Amino acid sequence: MAKKTYRSMDDFAAACGVSRPTLSKYFDDPTQIKEVTRKRIEAALKKSNFEPNLFARHLNRKRTKNIGILVPTMSDPFYVQVVSLIELELRAKGFWPVQISSHTRPELEEEAVRTLLSLKVAGAIVAPLGAGSRRSALARLTDAIPVVCFDSPSAFDLPFVGNDNAQSVAAIVQYLCRSGEPPVFLDVPHMMANTNERTESYRATMRREGHEPLVIECESSPSWEFERLGYEQMQRMFARGGLPGKTLLCANDRFAFGAMAAAFASGLKIGRAEGCDIRIAGHDDHPLSRYTCPSLTTMAQNAPEIAAKAVELLLKSVEDEEADRKVAPSRVILEATLVMRESA
Amino acid sequence: MAKKTYRSMDDFAAACGVSRPTLSKYFDDPTQIKEVTRKRIEAALKKSNFEPNLFARHLNRKRTKNIGILVPTMSDPFYVQVVSLIELELRAKGFWPVQISSHTRPELEEEAVRTLLSLKVAGAIVAPLGAGSRRSALARLTDAIPVVCFDSPSAFDLPFVGNDNAQSVAAIVQYLCRSGEPPVFLDVPHMMANTNERTESYRATMRREGHEPLVIECESSPSWEFERLGYEQMQRMFARGGLPGKTLLCANDRFAFGAMAAAFASGLKIGRAEGCDIRIAGHDDHPLSRYTCPSLTTMAQNAPEIAAKAVELLLKSVEDEEADRKVAPSRVILEATLVMRESA
Numbered sequence: 001m002a003k004k005t006y007r008s009m010d011d012f013a014a015a016c017g018v019s020r021p022t023l024s025k026y027f028d029d030p031t032q033i034k035e036v037t038r039k040r041i042e043a044a045l046k047k048s049n050f051e052p053n054l055f056a057r058h059l060n061r062k063r064t065k066n067i068g069i070l071v072p073t074m075s076d077p078f079y080v081q082v083v084s085l086i087e088l089e090l091r092a093k094g095f096w097p098v099q100i101s102s103h104t105r106p107e108l109e110e111e112a113v114r115t116l117l118s119l120k121v122a123g124a125i126v127a128p129l130g131a132g133s134r135r136s137a138l139a140r141l142t143d144a145i146p147v148v149c150f151d152s153p154s155a156f157d158l159p160f161v162g163n164d165n166a167q168s169v170a171a172i173v174q175y176l177c178r179s180g181e182p183p184v185f186l187d188v189p190h191m192m193a194n195t196n197e198r199t200e201s202y203r204a205t206m207r208r209e210g211h212e213p214l215v216i217e218c219e220s221s222p223s224w225e226f227e228r229l230g231y232e233q234m235q236r237m238f239a240r241g242g243l244p245g246k247t248l249l250c251a252n253d254r255f256a257f258g259a260m261a262a263a264f265a266s267g268l269k270i271g272r273a274e275g276c277d278i279r280i281a282g283h284d285d286h287p288l289s290r291y292t293c294p295s296l297t298t299m300a301q302n303a304p305e306i307a308a309k310a311v312e313l314l315l316k317s318v319e320d321e322e323a324d325r326k327v328a329p330s331r332v333i334l335e336a337t338l339v340m341r342e343s344a
Numbered sequence: 345m346a347k348k349t350y351r352s353m354d355d356f357a358a359a360c361g362v363s364r365p366t367l368s369k370y371f372d373d374p375t376q377i378k379e380v381t382r383k384r385i386e387a388a389l390k391k392s393n394f395e396p397n398l399f400a401r402h403l404n405r406k407r408t409k410n411i412g413i414l415v416p417t418m419s420d421p422f423y424v425q426v427v428s429l430i431e432l433e434l435r436a437k438g439f440w441p442v443q444i445s446s447h448t449r450p451e452l453e454e455e456a457v458r459t460l461l462s463l464k465v466a467g468a469i470v471a472p473l474g475a476g477s478r479r480s481a482l483a484r485l486t487d488a489i490p491v492v493c494f495d496s497p498s499a500f501d502l503p504f505v506g507n508d509n510a511q512s513v514a515a516i517v518q519y520l521c522r523s524g525e526p527p528v529f530l531d532v533p534h535m536m537a538n539t540n541e542r543t544e545s546y547r548a549t550m551r552r553e554g555h556e557p558l559v560i561e562c563e564s565s566p567s568w569e570f571e572r573l574g575y576e577q578m579q580r581m582f583a584r585g586g587l588p589g590k591t592l593l594c595a596n597d598r599f600a601f602g603a604m605a606a607a608f609a610s611g612l613k614i615g616r617a618e619g620c621d622i623r624i625a626g627h628d629d630h631p632l633s634r635y636t637c638p639s640l641t642t643m644a645q646n647a648p649e650i651a652a653k654a655v656e657l658l659l660k661s662v663e664d665e666e667a668d669r670k671v672a673p674s675r676v677i678l679e680a681t682l683v684m685r686e687s688a
Binding site: 074077081100101119270295 | 441637639
């Protein structure tokens with residue numbers, strides 16, 4: 001069925017059966033109008049070729065100097081670190097950051113988008129929730145304001161800044177192979193696109209190095225409590241008779257913390273020194289990874305550059321928006337650095 | 345010199361030499377007007393008995409459902425934990441949280457206040473920066489909207505929710521005395537009121553238990569990087585010939601993480617088990633404290649209740665505000681729970 005086309009906001013308002021001011025209000029801030037009216041407008045939008053973004057953008061031209069930052073959770077220090085850097089960078093450039101977390105819940109990500117729109121932010125930097133994201137939530141945001149993604153790319157064709165997981169996992173796998181027994185990969189549940197990239201890079205690198213890859217999938221149900229997942233997975237392996245190898249590469253540092261705690265509780269000595277029983281490595285260079293016992297060998301994402309590039313791309317989009325220029329979305333992929341410590 | 349009194353907004357605008365709409369704008373959102381004008385109004389305010397809050401409140405009556413949350417830093421998982429709980433509680437009650445961090449910098453705390461006012465939040469829950477806070481920043485916020493403090497009380501007479509540091513430190517000192525050598529207290533720099541409370545409770549409890557208190561002051565310059573401070577302080581003590589005792593109570597868990605890492609690096613075996621060299625305990629029940637090697641004995645603040653009470657007090661203040669009721673500020677002090685793990 002061909003979608004209906006409307007010439008103007010008035011035409012479309014009439015078709016929705018709402019007044020023109022109500023329709024304006026909807027594009028300006030969907031939370032200001034009654035839910036029943038909102039639903040009517042949204043149903044009409046689906047059946048039409050009407051381009052709300054064009055109108056929304058004009059309506060919203062008078063925006064604030066506020067920039068929204070939306071992440072899945074602030075309980076993960078990687079997000080905290082990047083968000084802090086983004087905030088400081090924005091403030092240095094005369095913008096005011098406003099941070100909202102979706103608490104890893106799709107319905108709260110959708111609410112967070114509504115809140116950001118009601119605050120009339122000039123743009124947003126978003127780490128999408130991944131598999132759980134509701135497409136409609138991010139669509140509403142990108143229709144209204146410039147958006148840049150970081151950490152995990154979105155289903156939309158948006159500017160993106162992230163870690164080069166192929167490079168970073170290859171670097172640590174090569175290091176572990178060079179310095180001892182090739183690693184077994186302890187994976188996390190795949191909730192985001194970047195976890196796939198890490199697992200694939202592990203497999204490819206092991207084969208290139210002439211070793212058979214061995215990926216241990218996490219059997220706990222998906223969760224963002226990675227320390228607990230790592231602890232439980234190790235306990236399961238111990239219960240089944242022991243570990244599958246003497247070198248474990250964990251998909252992230254938080255999972256490695258849990259794995260280390262479980263190994264320690266089982267009486268194993270962790271480290272690369274003489275007389276140790278097991279090597280454990282992580283990925284991300286969590287702020288606490290230098291203070292674990294022993295300190296954790298890991299890959300440091302280039303957080304300062306991720307933050308700087310995300311802000312740069314966003315402010316460029318905001319300017320282009322103001323100048324009515326359309327630019328192709330950029331993609332910035334940054335290499336990580338091996339941090340050799342005592343654990344592996 | 346008696347301060348000048350004004351009867352109305354018009355009178356006061358005339359005295360400032362600004363138009364009435366500009367003055368309204370100032371109370372509505374000080375960031376909307378030129379700095380030179382803002383300074384002129386602020387100078388006039390200081391010399392008068394004019395009560396901006398009254399007018400500001402009337403002007404701002406049409407506020408949003410947004411609630412601001414302002415904390416010194418999100419790099420501290422205690423704030424992350426309480427903020428997350430506050431956010432979920434607010435959302436459950438139909439309010440939308442907006443989080444801003446002052447990155448432990450007084451000038452950014454002041455900017456954060458301006459941002460919150462420009463967002464027209466209906467109220468704010470604040471963990472003040474402590475010693476570094478600029479009095480003017482918080483004054484502007486409390487003049488305009490209801491504010492509740494948590495973690496560390498403010499210099500103002502505001503509703504407050506926090507941990508009972510006298511009780512919590514007494515509980516862990518008693519436990520440590522009961523189960524082994526009395527503890528030495530490794531203190532953090534005193535940037536907030538609640539750190540004094542902890543040190544005083546340690547001293548008082550040790551005396552009550554019949555032991556001489558020994559407080560090791562942190563010699564690093566004040567910083568929120570507590571893990572680093574703990575690590576450095578231990579290194580200093582090792583360099584001077586050794587530790588002052590076999591049981592160390594750290595002022596918070598993050599400091600304890602650093603202390604544990606330094607003890608481990610020096611070859612000491614940490615724990616309460618037979619054959620261990622040193623016991624280390626913390627305070628706060630940091631999310632990672634159960635995953636350290638060994639797991640950390642600590643006091644768990646009642647984070648869920650701190651969050652619930654802060655939201656309850658704030659929403660009550662918002663209602664009272666709307667009903668033009670004046671109520672006495674409340675103070676809720678919550679007990680913490682001993683979490684016995686392997687480190688002490």
